[in-house]
Amino acid sequence: MLDCVVVGGGPAGLTAAIYLARFHLDVRVIDAGKSRAATIPMTRNHAGFPDGIAGTDLLARMRAQARRYGAELIRAEVAGLKGVAGGLHVSVGDEVIATRSVLLATGVVNRRPPISDDLHAAALARGLLRYCPICDGYEVTDCRVAVLGTGGHGTREAMFLRSYTADVTLIAPDGKHDLSPDERALLAKGEIVVVDGPARDFAIDGDQIRLRIAQRDWGFDSLYPALGSDINSELAIGLGAARSDEGCLIVDAHQRTNIARLYAAGDVVKGLDQISHAMGEGGVAATTIRNDLASEQALLRSAPDG
Numbered sequence: 001m002l003d004c005v006v007v008g009g010g011p012a013g014l015t016a017a018i019y020l021a022r023f024h025l026d027v028r029v030i031d032a033g034k035s036r037a038a039t040i041p042m043t044r045n046h047a048g049f050p051d052g053i054a055g056t057d058l059l060a061r062m063r064a065q066a067r068r069y070g071a072e073l074i075r076a077e078v079a080g081l082k083g084v085a086g087g088l089h090v091s092v093g094d095e096v097i098a099t100r101s102v103l104l105a106t107g108v109v110n111r112r113p114p115i116s117d118d119l120h121a122a123a124l125a126r127g128l129l130r131y132c133p134i135c136d137g138y139e140v141t142d143c144r145v146a147v148l149g150t151g152g153h154g155t156r157e158a159m160f161l162r163s164y165t166a167d168v169t170l171i172a173p174d175g176k177h178d179l180s181p182d183e184r185a186l187l188a189k190g191e192i193v194v195v196d197g198p199a200r201d202f203a204i205d206g207d208q209i210r211l212r213i214a215q216r217d218w219g220f221d222s223l224y225p226a227l228g229s230d231i232n233s234e235l236a237i238g239l240g241a242a243r244s245d246e247g248c249l250i251v252d253a254h255q256r257t258n259i260a261r262l263y264a265a266g267d268v269v270k271g272l273d274q275i276s277h278a279m280g281e282g283g284v285a286a287t288t289i290r291n292d293l294a295s296e297q298a299l300l301r302s303a304p305d306g
């Protein structure tokens, strides 16, 4: 029986794996390979990298660090979890893995605007499409920015970006805006241009992303979709784990869910969706798992042979 299966190999899961392996525990990371961090062309707010680091490079470093201490990393998708006496069963394809604990670090998926995968990837790589104002609002200082969204979420994102640039346009994704009088007043105070959608015909044009609304073409230095996210929490919810209205897992101060031996960390838990936060929660979860396992069975190291 393994000590821990970590589901998800993003910043949260890999940080936990590094800690767990260095606690001399048997840990296997099972990762479907769709970390949001892998889509970051260059993160510039992650501490310790003053010149920035590409998300793929950061993940590669973390994987190497986890492997160095004995963590096993597998590329696969976990299909189900089941509670059993003294642990859990993790289903991956035809295999069932027995483990004393599971850490879910499965993240979230951003809802995308209606554009092709190729265009999406190209625009993301060039910073024409951005998903995280906290991460990279600095990079659009004094630029021409659009937010694709409406309601409270769209208003908050547009107002957040307004502290970086005076040129912000809020575009309704589907048609007419759904804005309360208070939201409209706030947007007017911020001198944010409010445009009904839908936006279509997205394209890269030189250094801008272009789109068409009715008969008019618009060009922006960056477009931020504010369309919400889908939370990868189904595995835990299937076991009866508590979640928020949006589907984020609810944990205690030590990353325990309400299900015995099931822990969660990173974006799948409600919090600041950032690498630093995911890593912090991964470290807390791993230490809790270690201490919970030790409380039921003393973790005593044998003397080396000879």
Ligand SMILES: Cc1cc2nc3c(=O)[nH]c(=O)nc-3n(C[C@H](O)[C@H](O)[C@H](O)COP(=O)(O)OP(=O)(O)OC[C@H]3O[C@@H](n4cnc5c(N)ncnc54)[C@H](O)[C@@H]3O)c2cc1C
Binding pocket: 007, 008, 009, 010, 011, 012, 013, 030, 031, 032, 033, 034, 035, 036, 037, 038, 039, 040, 041, 042, 043, 044, 045, 046, 076, 077, 078, 079, 105, 106, 107, 108, 110, 124, 130, 131, 132, 135, 136, 232, 235, 265, 266, 267, 268, 273, 274, 275, 276, 278
């Ligand atoms: C474009 C973009 C730019 C960003 N820029 C920054 C930035 O500059 N700074 C910053 O701090 N943050 C940034 N972020 C946010 C950051 O990427 C996330 O906060 C971080 O990746 C969360 O880590 P995580 O480990 O919780 O989840 P993730 O990194 O998303 O990893 C979750 C992993 O779990 C896997 N998984 C899900 N379900 C299963 C399953 N059933 N079985 C197996 N594996 C599964 C997924 O495939 C994925 O690999 C950015 C995000 C985006 C989208």
